[in-house]
Amino acid sequence: MSLSLRSRGTNVEDKVQPVRRSWWRPSQFSEAISAYALLSPALVVFFLFFFVPTGFLIYISFFHWGILSSATQFVGLKNFRTLFSQPLFLRSIETSAYYTIVMIPATVMLALAVAMLLREVVTARRGGVWRAAVFLPHVTPVVATSIIWVWIFNPQFGLANAVLTFLHLPALNWLESVHWALPAVMIDTLWHSLGLYVIVFLAGLANIPRELLEVASLEGASRRHVFRRIILPLLSPTTFFVVILATVNSWQAFSQIYTMTGGPHGGAGGPAFSTTTDSLLTYQTAFIYDHFSLAAAMALILFLIILALTLIQKWVSNRLVFYR
């Protein structure tokens, strides 16, 4: 049986039209044009300063190319073969890996500890002041703070050795020692970057519903139990984000190493290449030794390493990270 719907004498069925979804309808087309027009400044900047340099870097890594010579010569994988035959390059990868492996757990544990402390100990009224104090180093230029840390690590009159002497520990040569130069850079980096990670962790902690912690306290859970069974699992997306961020920043660490271990007057990455990381070597290869193609190949390898690590972490995170 068919049913006819009528309203004030007009058949409603006659008025129902199928909805057109064609995007080129005049109104939708002008909407799309407006959207792209508004996006265009950002897109142009992104294209000019991200895609073009990246594409050009990939391009010259397969060529023999100099900044002052117009001639380019395709060399295939020769640049990559050259790199992997150089002990210094392999050592720089090793140094970067060591730096990253130490920095990630140190960063995560210290930042989480400070965030928990800030959240629990600091009163709401003074919370902003403490958060600002922790975040302040991060907004200070790396070069400036690194110069201060050079003074702190000065073997004769630096604060670091004064503290060690006060604690009856032997003084160290810090930046002049093959063994202690990289740890000294790590301490500076940790101090400088901690604020950012603490703020990220604080945001993650604030995201954990208060009721969950209240239930735990009603149920008689100890602080350790709450931390292990509730806070850590619910904080896992934040921790994963911090790990990715710390990995990328560690592999790309440059300014503090450059400033603390030599600066523009030479010797950066020393002593005896003990602080020469992949990114520092890339810079030196390009701008000190004028081998742009080799440096481009190094940068590409660095990019692939970071990409691979990120993918591995993503794979691991699928098993460990809990998303609500």
Next chain:
Amino acid sequence: MAEVRLEGVTKMYGEQKVVNGFELSVAEGEFIVLLGPSGCGKSTTLRMVAGLESVSSGKVVIGDTDVTQTSPATRNVGMVFQNYALFPHMTAFENLAFGLRARRLPKAQVNERVAEVARMLELESVLRVRPKNLSGGQRQRVALGRALIRKPAVFLMDEPLSNLDANLRDRVRMELASLHRRLAITTLYVTHDQGEAMTLADRVVVMNAGAIHQVGTPAEIYEEPADTFVAHFIGSPGMNLWKFDINAGARGVVDSLDVMVDPGLWPESSRTGTEREIVVGVRPEHLELAEFVEVPGVRAAMEVELVERFGSHQLVHGKLVGVGHPIIARMPAEVEVEVGTLQVVAADVRRVHLFSGSSGERLGGKIAMDATESKIYGSVDEPWGGR
């Protein structure tokens, strides 16, 4: 199961007093509902019993123990939160077992207790499921189970039904009532829904602005509201409340409604001439078209402005002719009332409430009516029959 006493409990946030001198004694196994509008301090009161909020002054006693300064874990209370507060990364089993595991009970005992509670709340089939994959009702039951599994002395519930849809809410409400009948755990239940309060409670505590307005059985709260706040808050829609000047004369005649009130009923202030107003209250469901009221009653003419038809009944909104006070009458669906017409409505005199115009408090005694004069009287001494 334990008795709960709140003795002069006050909560201050800075200078602001959110709970003011709360006095309540809850008997063992009693179901008490704290009812009031948002921000009236009912949840804060519950949280002070749980130990989740500190008490600014006063005492919280559970059983024979003063727990005012003790931690939540030592109070032996179970609590269900408005949003259930289930651990999202744990299965239903792990959520139920959380408290037992935190207290390091042996594994076999944990499994046994979880199985027992799961059976009682019909959760056996979803024990391995995480909260996000549970339905609203199942989440609600897991939260209940988690609070019950330790067999707490006091059960606290903070608006536990507010996240459920209407149908499910009715069902879970019945389940809660039946659960309480079976377990008889002393329960404090917070809600702003009077339907929940009236159907679940042994006694209702009506709160507003941090203070208790009335404590009583649902019937007492409905039949004899202590003041105009309770009168208007209880009922859907709330009681019609009309404030009138008291005219000169021994009996204190009220304008327009043809209501007379015995001056003996007034507070002292009115007799000395300082109080000149009275509030007359009639519930919408007690108003009918005058032609259908057979017993003596109060009559009022109303101008109909809006008729809301609900199928089972209709709400007739309008204004009292002459004074312009708003009036709502709840009438059977079959009664024909048109917008723009004048209707005379009436209520049985036993359904008419009188409140002080200045304090809003209920005036004592019963209201009586002089049938011969068609006037209403209130009398402290003469319950019914007029004078």
